[in-house]
Amino acid sequence: MLNAVYDTLNCLYNMRKANFSIVVKAIKYFVDSTFRDSIIPVPGSALYCDLWVAIEHSGIYVDDGKISNIIVDGIAESSVSYSDAADFTSKSTLGRKIYVSCNKYGAVGHSSVAHGADLHIGERAFYGLVFKNCHQFSAKCVNYADQMMQDSSFIEKGFSAITSLVPIETWEPTLADLKDTARKQLGATKWRLWDWDNSLAKNPVAEPDWPTQEQYFQHLPLNEKNIELIRSELNELQDYQSELEDENIPQHITKKLTSLNGTLTQISDKYEEVKEFLAKCPDADFSYTDIINSQDDFTALARLLHDNQRIKDLAHKMGRIYISEEKKKATKIPEASKNEVHGTHRSNDLMRMLPSELVNLEDETLEVLFYARLLEHNLLTYELQGVTYINGEEQQTSQKRTGPVVACLDTSGSMAGAPLLKAKALLLAIANILKQEQRSLHVLLFGSNGELKEFSMNEVNNSSGLLSFLQQSFGGGTDFETPLKRALEIIKNDEDFIKADILMISDGDCILSTEFIGSLDTEKNLLDCSIYSVLCDGKRVEDNFSDEIILL
Template structure:
């Protein structure tokens, strides 16, 4: 009963269509119902109605208001039945009017198509969305015309499919067959109810545009966008010679440009987005941070200090201070050195095993085993390996609180490095299910903050760090706020504090003492990251790193 769902559907459907006001079909239906002439089908006309965003139900008009179509009667079970227009559209959520195959003069059909579809009434078959669906049935009936001299080979038929189509029975394939066999170049509405009412309210075109721009971009979404664009372009071509108001043509052109811009922008930034899995950028967000993303790609791919620092911030990074090394002989590279007393049954001498043949001596064997007094081969190892173990108490379980200097001196390359670092850390924290809290600071009294939720929050992270103060620098204020956060939030224990700046952090002696006490009490570490300048010891950081 349903048509083939477009390739863009699947996991995308619940997220994308929840925010999308039906899609292009709603706009098309409004134009067709308001500005285009209505028709009445003739025997052998192809008919269909829109059920949902990318789902249609099709059939063949037989005569006397009856349509031959597949009706689902059970799970994956269907039969060809004659249905009235009311029954045919009973599950439509897009309006009760039915689309009919037409040319420039009106409805088109063919008696052979009507006869072929009527002959199938009563047939039962397996029903599926891809195979044995209503479009396949309708196309089979259309292809029953044998008098049409435009017969294409199988290869030609496949090659004639529009870009993006596959050799599956879709509504697009059915329309192509109707065009070849019936000359159907247009699809107009049949007002079978003869509704005498005011035209429908015009949909909110801007809301549709915003919905497209706010879809999370991935390959599935882009497939959907390209399908919408192809349908829109085909529709514009179909109505180009009709008396449609100019303002409607202009709105369609604007929508065309929007969809094309979305597809083009994604293609241009596809490589960058692949570095940020799960980031879920929308086109609306990409428009405002496109230059940032290009700079980010360079740093994420080629800035080794950033990659090294991200590894250090990982949950199970092993520092030199936390490594515990032990020398272990490798048994795989040993040789017999002699014999000794032990309980090693794998290397026990055959003479000892003979005791198991006698009931009395068997007891003696087990006694020697317990006492570790069995004669066994002694192996001497020649290689020594070193294994490193991480004390679980050293594993990081808390978030990272990043204090980002947004003073005037950070402009340019330093702030670009800082953004790349925060993005890379955000991706790593998502994998480890840890939080990122960002504090932007400048001079005294200049401080704003936001918590970032993993890689999905990267668009909001980039939008947040667009802000800044551009003045002087006060380092004590953000460090005080970071310690306060860790103290107040129970799940912030064992957090790392990142001080990201372009110069030495100047702290007063009293504050350094307070900070040292806070670090010990809260079990947290402070890393100073210099986006410019040389590494220097500051007296309060656990480590100073340069990007």
């Protein structure tokens, strides 16, 4: 059906439903082909087949194996033509069987629907896939079930209505409209497969990996686009379960359907619960699994992140060191040349001497004067100037903001409760800002002497990994020397953290020795870095190692 416009539709579809999964569609096809009886359509039955992902093709069964449907036969032209079942499903990648409108007794259709679809054969129209599609044609034909079909002018008016512009719709609701119309006009409460080539017995459909399907949804980033798709899948699944209620489906299959329903419902509900927090970290890509594995109070975290101007200011302060970045660039380089007469001047250039100077050479007495002027660079000569552009390379030096940060988070016993929650909120917000600005972040969790855990934000370790990492804590005493020594090592040895700044997040309940502070100041000066301390318990404590202290 879609030969001439597959590429255009593919681009449109990818923009609208990137990363879409066909989980429920694949499950339905397995159940329908394995546990439900196949069906044969009757004249006037509505039909559709799955093409790929969320795209279906629909038509009307007329009789004798003939299906009336819209076929695209040009860039923007289409015609209503007959297809057999093989042609109708020729573009399908999700199974070659055809869904038929049914009730609990079998296939349903209407002679008026078949007659109306037959009268449209041969008609041509503009077929812009965004505005008009086969489902609207099929739905219009189904509506003929309660119309008088003797007047052929009615059919012409009906097809004219199809080809008029309609609001932009997604494909799934458009098929849903066809199903709704078939339910109202034909009493179609079910949709079952037509095994038109009798191949299901020889080629059974493989059962999907149910746990993997559920895990797919559980690990999707929780954002508006994905939650819309999850809820669309949930609605389709719930409708399907309702359709199967009066059928003899094996119990182990209904349990799996119920389990998937529960998973999708839990994800949808969890999103509503934490969406305020997610909105504060739009680039974090937290999944349902990330959220449920965390024991944090996300409502409180969202409240702490609500007014984060101080956090933004802090992120801007840190890593403000600039380094020079040199690179060569191919360019046209101007070079001085002598290709244009610019005037006259005094010189010893005999090649460009004015003819009047040669008069002195004709007289022996004046000849001495000529040579005197030559030695004195005092001959009148033409002055040549100009610019020639040659291919070459020039060295460009630019100032590149590095902006890396090494964050040290105190997880000692005194930080338990509200202080640690504040610290996590700060660190998650800083991580989100640094990710947006493509700046590096290395996190150190510390407790007492020698207790240290590390996490580096990169393409593999993202904010979701950071959220999981922050579930760890030591809960004992406090020692600042261990994390500060390690932070300085990272800045000194890791080229991604050249001239990074150190962020110390704690309650300030620690004292550094005078000896260590002396060595710390020396290292700070050598590495050209600063230390910003953020206090999370509401007490302001002065120290003698921080460049700035901030009360959160």
